[in-house]
Amino acid sequence: MASKHGDSAQDQSAVAVDDPAKVRNVVLVGPSGSGKTTLAEALLAATGTVPRAGSVTEGTTVCDHDPAAVRQQRSVGLSVAPVLHGDIKINLIDTPGYADFVGELRAGLRAADAALFVVSAAEGVDPATVAVWAECAAVAMPRAVVIARTDHQRADVSAEIAACQDQFGAGVLPLYLPADDGTPSLIGLITQRRFDYGGGYPPVVSDPDGEDIADARNELIEGIIAESEDETLMDRYLGGEEIDQDVLIADLETAVARGSFHPVIPVCASSGMGLAELLEVMAQGFPSPLEHPLPAVTTPDGAEHAAITADPDGPLVAEVVRTAVDSYVGRVSLVRVFSGTLRPERPVHVSGHGLAERGHDDHDADERVAHVYSPLGSNLREVPFCVAGDLCALTKIGSAETGDTISSPEDPILMAPWTMPEPLLPVAIVAKTRSDEDALARNLGRLVASDPTLRLERNAETHQMVLWCMGEAHADVVLARLRAGGADVDSEPVRVALRETFSGPAQGKGRHVKQSGGHGQYAVCDIKVEPLPRGSGFEFVDKIVGGAIPNQFIPSVEKGVRAQMERGLRGDGHPVVDIRVTLVDGKAHSVDSSDAAFQTAGSLALKEAAAAGRVALLEPVDEVSIRLPDEHLGTVLGDLSSRRGRVLGTEAADVPGYSVVHAEVPASELLRYAIDLRSLTSGAATFTRHFSRYDPLPDSLAGAATG
Numbered sequence: 001m002a003s004k005h006g007d008s009a010q011d012q013s014a015v016a017v018d019d020p021a022k023v024r025n026v027v028l029v030g031p032s033g034s035g036k037t038t039l040a041e042a043l044l045a046a047t048g049t050v051p052r053a054g055s056v057t058e059g060t061t062v063c064d065h066d067p068a069a070v071r072q073q074r075s076v077g078l079s080v081a082p083v084l085h086g087d088i089k090i091n092l093i094d095t096p097g098y099a100d101f102v103g104e105l106r107a108g109l110r111a112a113d114a115a116l117f118v119v120s121a122a123e124g125v126d127p128a129t130v131a132v133w134a135e136c137a138a139v140a141m142p143r144a145v146v147i148a149r150t151d152h153q154r155a156d157v158s159a160e161i162a163a164c165q166d167q168f169g170a171g172v173l174p175l176y177l178p179a180d181d182g183t184p185s186l187i188g189l190i191t192q193r194r195f196d197y198g199g200g201y202p203p204v205v206s207d208p209d210g211e212d213i214a215d216a217r218n219e220l221i222e223g224i225i226a227e228s229e230d231e232t233l234m235d236r237y238l239g240g241e242e243i244d245q246d247v248l249i250a251d252l253e254t255a256v257a258r259g260s261f262h263p264v265i266p267v268c269a270s271s272g273m274g275l276a277e278l279l280e281v282m283a284q285g286f287p288s289p290l291e292h293p294l295p296a297v298t299t300p301d302g303a304e305h306a307a308i309t310a311d312p313d314g315p316l317v318a319e320v321v322r323t324a325v326d327s328y329v330g331r332v333s334l335v336r337v338f339s340g341t342l343r344p345e346r347p348v349h350v351s352g353h354g355l356a357e358r359g360h361d362d363h364d365a366d367e368r369v370a371h372v373y374s375p376l377g378s379n380l381r382e383v384p385f386c387v388a389g390d391l392c393a394l395t396k397i398g399s400a401e402t403g404d405t406i407s408s409p410e411d412p413i414l415m416a417p418w419t420m421p422e423p424l425l426p427v428a429i430v431a432k433t434r435s436d437e438d439a440l441a442r443n444l445g446r447l448v449a450s451d452p453t454l455r456l457e458r459n460a461e462t463h464q465m466v467l468w469c470m471g472e473a474h475a476d477v478v479l480a481r482l483r484a485g486g487a488d489v490d491s492e493p494v495r496v497a498l499r500e501t502f503s504g505p506a507q508g509k510g511r512h513v514k515q516s517g518g519h520g521q522y523a524v525c526d527i528k529v530e531p532l533p534r535g536s537g538f539e540f541v542d543k544i545v546g547g548a549i550p551n552q553f554i555p556s557v558e559k560g561v562r563a564q565m566e567r568g569l570r571g572d573g574h575p576v577v578d579i580r581v582t583l584v585d586g587k588a589h590s591v592d593s594s595d596a597a598f599q600t601a602g603s604l605a606l607k608e609a610a611a612a613g614r615v616a617l618l619e620p621v622d623e624v625s626i627r628l629p630d631e632h633l634g635t636v637l638g639d640l641s642s643r644r645g646r647v648l649g650t651e652a653a654d655v656p657g658y659s660v661v662h663a664e665v666p667a668s669e670l671l672r673y674a675i676d677l678r679s680l681t682s683g684a685a686t687f688t689r690h691f692s693r694y695d696p697l698p699d700s701l702a703g704a705a706t707g
Contacts, residue, residue: 016374017089020289020310020389024090025336026282027112029105029132032074032097034120035148035269037063040081040094042269043279046201047083049376053269062377063094067484068477076477078104078111078322080334080375080391088283091391099128099683100471102421103453104322107402109135110418111321111336111391114142114286116278117168121147121155121266125167127629127684133168134655140259142286145172146278147266151184157266164264171255173223174264176277180211184271189217190248201272224248227255256285289389294338295319296416297405300351300364305413308339310388316340316348317413318386318406323450326378326395331446333394334375335386335406338415342386342394342406344372350397351414352404365399366409401449420452422688423468425674427475428495430465432488439487447481454478461497461575471674496668498574499618499694502531506613510560510605512597522589523597525549525557528582529609534618534693538565539580549586553598557583560602569610574617577694581606617702618694620667626677627653627660628685635680636661643669644698664692 017023028036038053041061045053054060059070063079075096082091095101095108109115115136119125136143145168147160157178165172176195179185184197187208194211195203221243225233228251237243255261263281267274289310297305297317308317317339324332335342342348350365373380373393386392400406403420407413431437448456455468469475475491482489506529514521532539540558549557558581565576586601624645628636633650640647645665653660665673670689677685 015084016383016385016387017390018312018385018387020312020387022088023289023387023389024088024114024282024286025093025112025289025389025391026090026286027093027095027105027108027115028118029095029108029115029129029136030097030118030148031120031123031126031129034097034118034123036097036118037061037075037094038269039118039146039148039267040092042267042272042275043083043092044081046272046275047085047279049081049083062379065378068480071480072473072476074098076101076104076473077324078108078334079377081377082374082391083279085279085283089390090279090282093391098473099678100469100474101453102470103451105132106418106420107321109141110319111334112141113289113292113389114144114282116144116146116282117164118146118148119160119164120149120152121157121160122149122152124160125163127682130167131684137169137259142256142259143262144256144281144285145262145264146274147264148269150178150266150268150273151270161264168262171223171227171260172262172264173220174216174266175220175252175281176265176274177211177213177216178266178273179209181209184268184273186266186274186277187211187213188277189213189220190245190252192217195273195277197268197271197273202276203272221248223261224252224255227251227261229254253285256281257287257291289338295418297413298416300412300414302414308413311339312341312387314339314388315411315413316342316406316408317415318342319415320397320400320402320404320406323400323402325446325450329380329395331396331398331400331450332380333397333400335392335394337386337388337390337392339388340408341388342369342372342392344369344384347409348397348406349409349412350400350404350406351412352399352401364412367397367399369394369397371395402452421470421686423453423455423470423474424670424687424689425469425471425475426457426494426671427467427469427479428464428492429467429479429482429489430492432490436486436488439485440482440489443482443485443487446485447478451478459495459497461573462495464492464495466494471678494671496620496671498620498697500569500574500576500615501578501618502529502576502610503614503616505530506609508605508607508609508612510557510601510603510608512600512604515592520589520592521594521597521600522592523553523556523586523594523601524588525586525598525601525605526584527557527561527602527605527609528584529606529613530580530582532578532580534578534695536578538562538577541580541582543582543584544586549583549588549598550593553588553593553595554583556595556598557586557602557605560599560604561606563599564603564606569607569615576606577618617697619697621664621692621695622667622670622689623648623662623664623692624670624673624687624689625660625662626685626687627658628681630657630659632681632685633659633661636677636685639676639680640665643673645669666695667691 041053044050069076079094093108095105176186186195318335318337320333322334375393405415431440457466512523568574645663648662
C-alpha cells in the first residue's frame with residue numbers, strides 16, 4: 001500500500017465535519033465479485049470526489065490499493081472512501097467478499113452504523129451473505145440492498161429481487177424498478193417518476209412512459225404503512241385514500257433507520273443508473289452516529305465506567321478498527337471516534353485487550369497524536385479534527401493495534417472488543433537465508449499486529465514457525481507481504497506434534513561405567529516402566545533399599561529419565577508421556593559416581609526399557625464443532641468418517657435450517673479442513689476446534705509418521 005499526502009481532485013470529502021448528525025458510516029457487504037468496489041468507485045466519481053472512476057481489472061481503484069488486491073483483482077482488506085451528498089458525509093467502508101478476509105468484514109461492521117448489501121443481478125444470493133444479514137438483523141443494524149451489475153448479459157433484476165426477498169426475509173422491497181424499454185432508467189415506485197441515465201449521471205427526470213408499476217407500488221406502500229407509527233394510515237389507505245408522498249417518505253426513512261424495512265435499489269455502475277437514488281437513501285434513510293447504540297466501556301482495569309454517547313464534547317473514546325503498515329509513513333491506524341473529538345498534537349492513552357501478550361511491557365501506553373487524516377483509500381488528507389461518529393486515520397501510533405481503544409490520559413477507557421473469527425489453516429514457513437530470518441522477524445510482528453485473524457505459533461516440538469491463517473487466499477496475501485518486506489520465505493508441510501508412550505510394562509538397566517585415567521564415571525540403575533492413563537503425565541517412584549544408590553543421586557536418575565523423555569525414544573524427537581518409572585536397584589562407586597553419571601544412566605535405562613518393551617505413538621485429537629446447512633449434513637458426516645473422525649452428536653443450530661455437528665478428529669486430518677469444508681458446503685459451513693487428548697496412532701500410519 002502506497003499512501004500519499006496532499007490534495008485529491010476534489011477534497012470536499014476531506015473537510016472535517018463538526019456535527020455527528022451529518023455523518024453516515026456505511027459498510028458495503030456482499031460476495032466477492034458482486035461489484036462492491038466498482039460501486040464505491042462509481043459513487044466517488046459521481047460525487048466529484050475523484051475525476052474519473054477507476055477499474056478493478058486495471059488496478060486503478062481507490063479502495064483496492066493494496067498490491068495483493070491489484071494482483072488478485074479482488075479486495076483483500078478494508079478501505080474507507082468518504083463522499084459528500086449535500087451536507088452529509090458518507091463514509092463508504094468497502095470490505096472484501098471472500099471468506100478468507102472475514103476479519104476485515106467484521107472490522108467494517110464495527111465501524112459502521114448501517115450496511116449496504118451488494119448482490120450481483122446475475123449471481124443470486126450466497127449463503128455467507130445470508131449469514132451476515134442474519135448477524136446484522138440480530139442487532140437491528142439498518143440495511144439496504146443494491147442489485148449491482150444490472151448491465152451483465154445474464155442479469156435478471158426481477159429474479160434477484162425475488163431471491164433477496166426469499167433469503168433475507170420480510171421488509172425487503174424495491175423502491176425503484178428498471179424501465180421496460182431496456183434503457184438505463186429507473187421508475188420510482190413512490191414518486192412515479194422516471195430517472196433516465198442515458199446521458200450519464202445525474203439523471204433526467206420525466207414521467208413514466210407506459211410502465212405498469214401499480215402492483216409493485218401497492219406492495220411497497222403497504223410495506224411502508226405497516227411500519228408506520230400512525231395506526232390509522234393502513235385503514236385510510238385500504239379505504240381508497242391517496243397517502244401523501246411526504247408522509248410515505250418520512251415513514252420509509254424512519255423504518256429504514258430502525259432496521260425494520262430494507263429498500264432495494266437496482267444500480268449500474270457503468271451508466272450511473274441508480275447512483276443518485278442510492279446516495280439519497282444513504283443520506284436520508286440511514287441513521288447518523290447519534291442514533292446508533294454504542295459498545296459498552298470500562299476502565300482499563302475492568303471497573304465500571306459511565307456509558308458514552310456520540311457527543312463531540314464528551315470524553316474521548318475511539319477504537320482502532322484496522323492497522324496497516326505503509327512503506328512511506330509506517331504504521332497507519334484507521335480509527336472510529338465514538339465519543340469526544342480527536343485532535344492533532346494531543347496526548348492520548350492506548351488501552352488494549354492483551355497488549356502484554358503481544359509483546360508490550362504494559363497493558364496500557366501513552367502516545368502523542370501528531371496529525372489527523374481523512375483517508376481516501378491509501379490517500380491521507382490532513383484535517384484539523386475528527387468528531388464523534390466520524391472515521392479518521394492516525395500515523396505512527398506505535399503501541400496501538402487493531403481492537404485497541406484510544407482515550408484521554410486523564411480518563412482512560414477500554415471498549416468491549418468485537419468478535420473475531422479464529423484462524424484455522426496452519427501454514428509452516430521457513431526463511432531461505434540468515435538475512436531472510438532477520439527480515440522475517442522484523443515483519444512478522446507488524447503483520448500479526450495489523451491482522452487479528454493471523455496467529456503466529458513457534459512450535460517447540462516440531463521446531464516449525466506456523467502462521468495460522470483464514471484460508472489459502474489469506475495465506476497467499478500474508479506470504480506476499482512478508483516477501484515485499486524483504487523476507488524470502490517458503491512454506492513447508494506442517495508437522496503434527498506426536499507423543500510416545502509405553503504400551504505395557506518394561507524393564508531397563510542403565511550402566512554408565514568409564515575408567516580412562518583420573519576421575520572416572522560410575523553409575524548403574526535398574527528401572528521398571530509402566531504405562532499410565534492418558535493425561536496422567538509422569539510419575540517417578542523411588543524403591544531403593546539398603547543404600548544401593550545414595551540418596552543424593554536418586555534425583556539425578558529422575559533428571560536423566562526426564563531428559564530422555566523430552567528427546568524421545570526413536571530418535572525423531574517425540575516426547576514420552578503418561579508413564580510411571582520406578583527405580584528398583586543400582587550401584588554406585590564411592591569416588592567415581594556423580595550427578596552427571598547417574599543422569600546418563602537414567603537416560604540409558606529408559607532407552608533399554610523401550611528397546612525391550614513396546615512403544616506406541618500417540619497423535620493429538622481435536623474436538624470440532626461444525627455449523628452447517630442441513631442439506632450438507634450427509635456430505636460432511638461422510639467426510640468426517642473418511643478423516644477417522646468420531647461423531648459425538650448433532651443438534652439444531654440457532655438458525656432454522658442449520659445444524660451443529662460435534663466430533664473428535666485427529667489433528668493431522670484437520671490441516672486443510674478450513675479449505676475442504678468450504679469446498680464441501682459452498683462456503684456455508686464454519687467450524688471451531690480445540691485440543692481434546694492424545695490417542696494411539698494406528699499401526700498402519702505409524703510407519704509414515706516416523707519416516
